[in-house]
Amino acid sequence: MRNLPIVLLVLVLASALVAPAVISDFNLRLATLALHTSIAVIGLCIAFGWTGLLHLGQAAFVGIGAYASAILTTRAGLGFWTTMPIALLASGLVALCIAVPMLRLRGHYLALAVLGFNVTFEIVARNWTKLTGGFDGITDIPPVFFFGWLIEGDKGFYYLSLFFVVIVALFGTALRHSRYGRAMIAIRDDELAAGTSSVDVTRIKVLAFVLASVLAGLSGSLYAHHATFIAPQDFEFGRSVTILVMLILGGESSVAGAIIGSVILTFLPELLRFLGDYYQAVFGVLILLILIVMPNGLVGQVQSWRARWAKGRSNG
Amino acid sequence: MSAQVLQLAINALAAGCIYAVVALSVEIAYESTGVVNFAAGQLVTAGALIGLSAVAYTKFNFLPAYLLVIVGMSMIGIVFLICVYLPLRRQSVLTIVIGTVGVGIFIQNVMLLTWGPLPKSVRSPMGSGAIKFGDVSVSLHVLYVIGVTALLIIGMYLLLYRSSLGRQFRATAQDPEAATLMGIRVKQLYALNWILVCVLSGIAGLLFAPMWLVDVTSGDNIGLKAFAAIMIGGFGSVPGAILGGIIVGAIEIFGAFYVSSAFKDALVFALMFLFLLVRPQGIFGERAADRA
Numbered sequence: 001m002r003n004l005p006i007v008l009l010v011l012v013l014a015s016a017l018v019a020p021a022v023i024s025d026f027n028l029r030l031a032t033l034a035l036h037t038s039i040a041v042i043g044l045c046i047a048f049g050w051t052g053l054l055h056l057g058q059a060a061f062v063g064i065g066a067y068a069s070a071i072l073t074t075r076a077g078l079g080f081w082t083t084m085p086i087a088l089l090a091s092g093l094v095a096l097c098i099a100v101p102m103l104r105l106r107g108h109y110l111a112l113a114v115l116g117f118n119v120t121f122e123i124v125a126r127n128w129t130k131l132t133g134g135f136d137g138i139t140d141i142p143p144v145f146f147f148g149w150l151i152e153g154d155k156g157f158y159y160l161s162l163f164f165v166v167i168v169a170l171f172g173t174a175l176r177h178s179r180y181g182r183a184m185i186a187i188r189d190d191e192l193a194a195g196t197s198s199v200d201v202t203r204i205k206v207l208a209f210v211l212a213s214v215l216a217g218l219s220g221s222l223y224a225h226h227a228t229f230i231a232p233q234d235f236e237f238g239r240s241v242t243i244l245v246m247l248i249l250g251g252e253s254s255v256a257g258a259i260i261g262s263v264i265l266t267f268l269p270e271l272l273r274f275l276g277d278y279y280q281a282v283f284g285v286l287i288l289l290i291l292i293v294m295p296n297g298l299v300g301q302v303q304s305w306r307a308r309w310a311k312g313r314s315n316g
Numbered sequence: 317m318s319a320q321v322l323q324l325a326i327n328a329l330a331a332g333c334i335y336a337v338v339a340l341s342v343e344i345a346y347e348s349t350g351v352v353n354f355a356a357g358q359l360v361t362a363g364a365l366i367g368l369s370a371v372a373y374t375k376f377n378f379l380p381a382y383l384l385v386i387v388g389m390s391m392i393g394i395v396f397l398i399c400v401y402l403p404l405r406r407q408s409v410l411t412i413v414i415g416t417v418g419v420g421i422f423i424q425n426v427m428l429l430t431w432g433p434l435p436k437s438v439r440s441p442m443g444s445g446a447i448k449f450g451d452v453s454v455s456l457h458v459l460y461v462i463g464v465t466a467l468l469i470i471g472m473y474l475l476l477y478r479s480s481l482g483r484q485f486r487a488t489a490q491d492p493e494a495a496t497l498m499g500i501r502v503k504q505l506y507a508l509n510w511i512l513v514c515v516l517s518g519i520a521g522l523l524f525a526p527m528w529l530v531d532v533t534s535g536d537n538i539g540l541k542a543f544a545a546i547m548i549g550g551f552g553s554v555p556g557a558i559l560g561g562i563i564v565g566a567i568e569i570f571g572a573f574y575v576s577s578a579f580k581d582a583l584v585f586a587l588m589f590l591f592l593l594v595r596p597q598g599i600f601g602e603r604a605a606d607r608a
Contacts, residue, residue, distance in 0.1 A: 054410050056354075056417075101593050107410065108352045108551070112543050113592055116585040119540055127578040241417055248414065277429060284422025291415050292403045 016162060020155050027267075028154045034266035035161035036222035041246045041258040042172050043215030048244070049252040050181060051208035052188030054107055057114035058243045060121040061213040063235030064091045065220025070138040070230055071131065080144040084221045091217025092210050099209040103202055118237045125232035137231030141224050157226045164222065165259065168215060172255040175211075184208055185253075245283075249290055251297030260298055319451035324569050330458040332565025333465035334524045338542035339549070339557035340472060341516035347552060348489040348509045349401070351412045355420035356517055357539020362423055363389055363521025364530045365431050368438050378441035382522060389518035392423075393511035401510060402503075427532045435534075440526035461523045468519065469558060476554075485509070537581065541568070544588040550601020559599060563587075 065087040072083040186194035250261025294301045345353040370381035442456035476482040488495040549560025572580040
């Protein structure tokens with residue numbers, strides 16, 4: 001049983017690899033969406049789950065990545081592999097400009113500033129028509145070439161997204177167990193104590209926030225090329241809330257939880273389609289239920305069950 | 317000053333009053349529980365829409381209709397206390413803040429199901445008349461908004477700073493445990509807190525509705541601007557919330573006229589960011605940094 005997590009991981013990866021052959025085109029499209037969204041959720045896991053920064057504007061950073069990629073490919077004719085790094089850089093730089101002044105302040109200042117930034121981003125995307133296409137957004141974003149292969153349609157994009165999710169998940173796991181990851185957790189648990197234990201609190205917070213945004217940028221760049229069409233409402237404040245709920249549903253301090261949460265919440269509107277117009281109201285209640293019933297998310301819940309089970313066995 | 321500037325100024329003051337009332341509501345929740353109430357905007361819409369139905373139900377008897385709204389908003393406050401605040405009270409403040417986001421989504425979509433998506437026009441109890449001062453024409457509703465806001469501010473001041481209840485309220489905000497030891501009934505005060513928060517937001521809804529069209533999303537923007545108002549005026553300061561509200565109203569109305577109506581809200585947030593950069597404690601606010 002000690003190898004259970006590894007066995008599970010291999011099983012999940014294997015089924016993820018064969019999934020496109022089995023599931024319908026529509027579900028494949030959703031699965032692809034869930035995969036590249038989960039990159040932004042892992043980003044949020046770094047900033048919120050580990051470092052404790054209440055970040056209500058992740059969608060804006062996804063948007064910066066998406067618009068950077070879309071504008072550069074449609075206007076300048078650059079390819080995905082050139083624009084994607086630029087998109088990451090753009091998201092990261094904007095985040096750096098926000099983070100440096102904001103992160104010296106108490107938590108709610110960051111939350112409100114980032115919320116304000118998300119709303120401002122929407123206003124600019126809607127009204128700076130020359131650059132962003134305004135309300136109509138940007139259409140005909142070209143597909144991706146991968147070593148000469150044309151990646152078009154959902155199957156190719158599914159594997160491309162899976163590839164990036166695996167890399168980001170490995171990076172996240174390595175980060176979590178590094179000096180930096182431990183410093184982040186220390187800040188979340190007790191900022192003052194972390195500071196006196198010679199953790200450079202502000203620097204680590206800035207690092208976490210910028211990393212979160214860089215990953216959001218990657219997610220956005222993939223989103224733009226997958227959807228081939230982006231518009232301002234894809235990156236509004238409500239989307240930031242959805243990304244946050246994905247994280248708390250899966251388990252706010254776990255990379256696996258981030259992926260699980262984004263898969264569930266991407267498919268949930270389809271599974272609950274019978275609710276019709278009631279879905280959004282139910283979604284609001286769902287948020288409260290998660291917070292009240294399992295504040296550590298699905299992964300945290302399973303961990304506490306396992307702990308209880310192990311304890312029960314050693315006692316019996 | 318030209319008549320046009322005066323005209324804009326009085327409209328700015330009226331809009332600012334509405335932001336100030338919402339900011340006051342957010343500020344009270346923050347002071348007493350540490351929670352930033354992200355459902356404020358949706359509560360404003362709820363006040364406006366419940367008001368719309370109540371006024372129609374009482375056949376344009378505004379006084380009983382508005383009493384109904386206050387009762388309705390108080391009930392929302394109590395439901396919020398029982399279903400959200402009390403279950404989450406022992407968890408971190410961040411969790412409660414996310415809870416208020418969930419409440420906002422819930423309220424907004426229940427309203428969408430109840431009142432539908434179409435914008436509605438709402439009548440003012442003052443009718444649609446206006447008074448002329450020279451070249452400046454001021455609608456009665458605008459004067460009424462300014463008057464009600466002034467009364468609310470005075471009322472809140474007396475309640476919080478000149479009554480025994482207010483002293484208990486502030487004591488609980490500072491240290492709930494010590495307050496319990498002093499024999500203060502903390503739970504009742506939490507109830508009072510959330511009732512005040514909801515009623516104030518609801519009144520802001522009643523005030524704004526006749527000035528603009530109302531739909532289920534119209535409060536969202538008002539809530540966001542109330543947050544900007546608090547950041548500008550200073551977190552943790554009641555006068556700051558009021559002054560911040562009026563500044564935000566002024567930027568919005570003058571910005572829309574002289575700069576760009578598409579970017580008027582961006583101007584508000586730009587000023588908010590400027591304050592965060594240069595004077596994060598706002599005009600009157602608390603110490604903004606955790607450490608020196």
